[in-house]
Amino acid sequence: MNKTLPLIATLATLAAFPAGAQDAAAPVEAAVAVSADVAYIFNTLLFLIGGFLVMWMAAGFAMLEAGLVRSKNVTTQLFKNISLFAIAGIMYWLVGYNLMYPGDAWTITGYVGDLFSPKALDPVGTGTAEDGYSAASDFFFQLMFCATTASIVSGTLAERVKLWPFLIFTVILTAFIYPIEASWQWGGGFLSEMGFSDFAGSTLVHAAGGFAALAGAIVLGARTGKYREDGRQQPMPGSNLALATLGTFILWLGWFGFNGASQLAIGSINDAADVSRIFVNTNMAASGGAVAAIIVTQLLYGKIDLTMVLNGALAGLVSITAEPLMPSVFAAILIGGVGGAIAVFVVPMLDRMKIDDVVGAIPVHLVAGIWGTMVVPLTNDGTSFVTQAIGVLCVGGFTFGVSLVVWLVLKATMGIRVSKEAEISGLDISEMGMEAYPDFVQAK
Incomplete structure (x- = not known):
């Protein structure tokens, strides 16, 4: 039997429904069963x-x-991003996926999944x-979340971390740290059982990556010359x-896949409507974050800071x-707006620390x-503030604690800085031996 016939029949049925804004009020007598x-x-x-996406x-x-980053470190940063993505792909297949989605094969039920069981794809x-x-499409989608977690760490530690220790940490993060903490919710672990809710990963992906980055930044220390003895900081503007x-x-665009596909289904009219709603809320939260950053930077500094506005949009996306x-x-705009304001206020707080x-x-x-x-919980009564706080503390404590140990071990054994x-000459020369902008050589 031709496998395209059910699809054609369904599309033909859908085409029979009223189309266009002028017909929007016409009632649909019966749902289409696909x-x-x-x-x-x-x-x-x-x-x-x-x-x-x-x-x-x-x-x-x-x-x-x-x-x-400054122009003398651009090549290194580009290399880190492509290498961490490649490492995440291999390690998530080799260890991470079944560790995160063990089914009934938990090593420690609810806490540690199935170890060393590479993912099998659908037979040809x-x-x-x-x-x-x-099954292959699910693996592919989930892998991208794992790689995103590692990408967050890369930017925080830029301009002073050695390449090989960073790559080793990426192996551990993508194979073990991220899959274990994500399994507690998305793999049916103990957070899922207690009612914790994180639709697409504000904590499981983004905060987890942030906790890993924070641990690394504490162990690694600040860039040379960033903080002066008189307490002031030295601005180090980016290259481009x-x-x-x-x-x-690009991140804003990709987020529609990040959040939208986390609905995990679009095989019904209701799912299609929900995915569309997610797209709209995602976009509006980013807009709210950007506008909030514009207003806050103007009020605080008298001028608008573009980098803060960029991060404000991203913070709005993370928040929603x-x-x-x-x-x-309206609630999505407010949630994203608060996230954008948070991004502006937290930057100087970190500098003070x-x-x-x-x-x-x-x-x-x-x-x-x-x-x-x-x-x-303000918009979803299926969870509570206490449950959400427990989830954040568990994911944060585990990710930060294990990451801190890994960074300290790497520092003691092979050095991480x-x-x-x-650092003064630039990591492009010292670590990579090539420059991103060879026609604009830094004055020595």
């Missing part, structure tokens, strides 16, 4: 399209970081409609704000990620991620 085959196809497409966020992180030419979607802005727009479906549009975060990933991903998670001379 076949299991059609639902399988649409659900699989949602995972695949959402997955490659989230993959495109890797380009966004690369451009954002390349624009916010086969698919089971009753499964609801392709056009690249940083491009990176922000924990619950992009249930809020009204002499925690050097080159791209502002800790305010955007960690702090705004916590805010987004904690505000969920380049020499002062290498």
